[in-house]
Amino acid sequence: MIVAGLDMGVQNVKVVLLKDGEILSHGMVPSGFEPEKAVEQAFQEALKKAGIACSDIKYVAATGVGVELAPRVDCKISVVSADAKAAVYMYPSARTVIDVGAEESRVIKCDEKGVVLDFALNERCAAGAGAFLEAMARALEVKLEDMGKLSLKAKGTTSISATCVIFGESDVVSLIHKQEPKHEIARAIYDALAERIVSMVHRVGLKPDVVLVGGVAKDIGFAAALKRKLETEILIPKNPEYAGALGAALYAMENLGGSRK
Amino acid sequence: MKNSSDKKYSIEISQKEAEEIRNAIKAASLKVMDEYIERMKKSWPNRPEAMQYFYDIAKFFGTREREIQEAKEEGKKVIGYTCMLAPIELILAADAIPVRVSSGFYDPVKLGNRIVPVEVCPVVRSTIGVEMIGLSPYLKLSDALITPLTCDGMTKLSEILSDSKPVWTLYPPRLKDSEQSMFFWREELRTLKAKIEKLTRTKITAKKLKAAIEIMHKATRAFRRLQEIRKDAPVIMGRDAMLVNQTSMWDDIKRWTEKTEELCNELERRIREKVWACPPDTPRVMIAGSPAIWPDNWKLPNLVEEASPQGVIVADELCSGDRFLFDPVGVDEWTMDDMFKAVAERYLLPSTCPCFTSEDGNKDRVNWLTARIEERRVDGVIYHVFRGCMLYAMEYMRIKRVLDKINVPVYYLDTDYTREDVGQIKTRVEAFLEMLKSRVEF
Ligand code: SF4
Secondary structure (H helix, E strand, C coil): CEEEEEEECCCEEEEEEEECCEEEEEEEEECCCCHHHHHHHHHHHHHHHHCCCHHHEEEEEEECCCHHHCCCCCEECCHHHHHHHHHHHHCCCCCEEEEECCCCEEEEEECCCCCEEEEEECCCCHHHCHHHHHHHHHHHCCCHHHHHHHHCCCCCCCCCCCCCHHHHHHHHHHHHHCCCCHHHHHHHHHHHHHHHHHHHHHHHCCCCCEEEECHHHHCHHHHHHHHHHHCCCEECCCCHHHHHHHHHHHHHHHHCCCCCC | CCCHHHCCCCCCCCHHHHHHHHHHHHHHHHHHHHHHHHHHHHHCCCCCCCHHHHHHHHCCCCHHHHHHHHHHHCCCCEEEECCCCCCHHHHHHCCCEEEECCCCCCCCHHHHCCCCCCCCCHHHHHHHHHHHHCCCHHHHHCCEEEEECCCHHHHHHHHHHCCCCCEEEECCCCECCCHHHHHHHHHHHHHHHHHHHHHHCCCCCHHHHHHHHHHHHHHHHHHHHHHHHCCCCCCCCHHHHHHHHHHCCCCCHHHHHHHHHHHHHHHHHHHHHCCCCCCCCCCEEEEEECCCCCCHHHHHHHHHHHCCCCCEEEEECCCCCCCCCCCCCCCCCCCHHHHHHHHHHHHHCCCCCCCCECCCCCHHHHHHHHHHHHHCCCCEEEEEEECCCHHHHHCHHHHHHHHHHCCCCEEEEEECCCCCCHHHHHHHHHHHHHHHHHHHHC
16 A cells, blocks of 8 residues: 655645655655646656555645645645654653754654654744754855765854844854854854743753654754764764655555555 | 823823724724624524623624713713723622623724834723723723733733723732732722712612622523523524623623523523534534634634534633623621622632632632533533733643543644734634544544
8 A cells, every 4th residue: 555745845846756654765856936847847857766656645644834835635734743653653761852954943752653742843933943953054155065064173262143144144254254163153053942942841851762853853063963962872864854844644544444564 | 181291101192083083993893793793603503592682782782872971961970990900899789780891802002002012912802992092982981990900911901991991900929829819808898888989979888788789690500501501402693692691791691691591591492402502513612711702802702602613612611701790709608707708709719710729729710610511511621811911821731731631632723803813713623623523533
């Protein structure tokens, strides 16, 4: 039995195909202005990798901020529940899930079945999500891909406040003027974002094991900062950006009465 | 009329501008009210006949406005109040008309922003805006305002409103349970009583006060009966119950009482016949925190009861809702002294507003919440906080710790007087309801 999970993110549309509870393939396409088209392409990508036809998919569940825009889906699930399901699927010991995406971040506490016990979402402000890193990398005039590695060289001699993207930027600019080394500023940027996420974690309560997902999970600079601030080990899956889509696919499977073999 | 240069805050704008904005907002509000009522009807298609009365009164402009206007022409006075600490019995005893004037309109906030910073609680900013353009008939028709100084926002709002109307401040002691607090509060009310008597030229006699207390006893009885009905499987949608509760703030209280009793008769019959308003396994939600005020700030109730999965609001902790008429004045003997004491106690002691504190950290509020949660079998609490409302925001952790202990999920939801965050709030509310549902199922 093949089912699909679709995650309508702000930046990317993601698809995960599951066959009898095992991941078959992934697909990801920028959301752009035509979500229908993006969904189509993401599906094509996943189908091609799996070597199957569209008609093989029995059921589709969707999640994500743009879930209303998803064409022809069989059911919907919130990003919070989807993340919890995916985390426990990947790591049965997962009890706290941290998802940092482009515009949104969330912290979820769940039980061993992946049932959500508590959660918090970042306030309506980009300073608590990936967009903050993009803006700061621009201010620092480094590529976002390089900023993580750069930050690892730092000792932690300086800090910035991340109450807001605008203030963060002016903080960075003034550090540059003070001739603070770039790698130190980079670390300060990651620390500031991690700080915001950590305060959300504490609102919900930290319970190991901690799993980090979402696009920003791939950023080694951020992962290191979060680990420092949380003072605990963090599990990061291989394809963290697909957590939402995976959770939706698992939900689709449950809805059809299936379970992991 | 004071000269503009004598004014403290000078909130007036040109008549032409005021009129233009007022007309625009009023027209939009009428549409919003119609739309919300239609949406409420849609999610409760088999509602009883008796609900229609409350939908009509909820129209805000119109019937009730004209009634008050006419009463004024016959010499009656209208006394507005900004917060539920204002003693309604004293107003009624002086034959005056009580109306609550704290605003639930979104658009006037932009006008309020000209006077106070955007960081201030939106109820305050909106009420200022409403006064600037004369949007609320009830605020406009008020001859004087009672303004309890509960929080910083309300304190300065009181000053700002005093530019255009006589304003009678009431200063509640932040510590409730001490002799000196009670003494102080009684003196506050005594001063207020004299002011009411002077404005209305009516002496508040023992007989009149007794009659007023009895009117409010009946209102409380009807009010409690309605909340009692919400304990079991849902026979009324939460939004509708909330609307009934809220109309008591500007309706004729005697008529409101009758109509509420009528509604309750019908609802009790439905309980016997097991005619539910929504499936009995719908997640049961409580809204705690900052008030949800009709019409515009119906955002959260709308989202909860229109979400998928759907929730039903079976209780709230709002000063604009379940708490408003909950407590009766407890009189031992019908002497003036005793009645007055009882009225004073009624407004101070049972109040669970976070503006109070005590050695046990506002335990009253905790007790009130946990009692309601138990009796209404609440599955989860949405803790609603306005941006800028420090008191509710700061007390969240206190409440969350208690709720965690009794294993009742709570979600902190901050919002403002704006329509722009509906999408984001929806995501949160739906995730929360989904969580409640899965907890119930497992
Ligand atoms: S909502 Fe908060 S800030 Fe606003 S009036 Fe109430 S207590 Fe004060």
